[in-house]
Amino acid sequence: MKLNRPYRRLLRSALAAAVTALTLVVNVPSAHAEATVGLTYGAPEISDDGDTATWSWTVTNGQEPVDELVVTHELQPQNLRVIKISEPCTSSGTAFKCAYGTLKPGESRTGSLVAHIPANMAGSVKLSGRATWMTSTAP
Secondary structure (H helix, E strand, O other), rough: OOOOHHHHHHHHHHHHHHOOEEEEEEEEEEOOOOEEEEEEEEEOEOOOOOOEEEEEEEEEEEEOOEEEEEEEEEEEEOOEEEEOOOEEEEOOOOEEEEEEEEEEEOOEEEEEEEEOOOOOOOOOEEEEEEEEEEEEEOO
C-alpha cells in the first residue's frame, strides 16, 4: 500500500515521537571494579512508502571487560512483524536476543532491525531492551 506524502510525514513524526532515542546504562558491582554497559537506541527510520521502520542500537562497554553479554529487546505492539534483524541476533515474534559475548573496555557493538508496519496500525510503538553480562575474571 502506497501512502500519500502528508500521511507519510505524519507517520514518521508520530513514530519518531513515540520511539525517541533511549539510553540505558546498567551498573553492576564486581570484586574487581564496577562494570558499566550502555545501551542506546536511535530514533526509527520510516521507509518512504511508510510500510517499514528501521531501528538501530549500540551497546558499549565501560572500563572493565565483560563476558556473556546478551541484549534482549522487545518490540510492541504485537502486530508488528520483524522482517530483518542483524547478526548475531535471533527473533521470536516481537522479542529478540543478541548474544555479543565478550566486550573489552571501551568496545561497542551495533545492531538493527526492520519491522513491517501494518496499514491499519494506530497508536504508539515501543522498543525496549536490557543488557545482561558476567563481569570478566580476566585481569
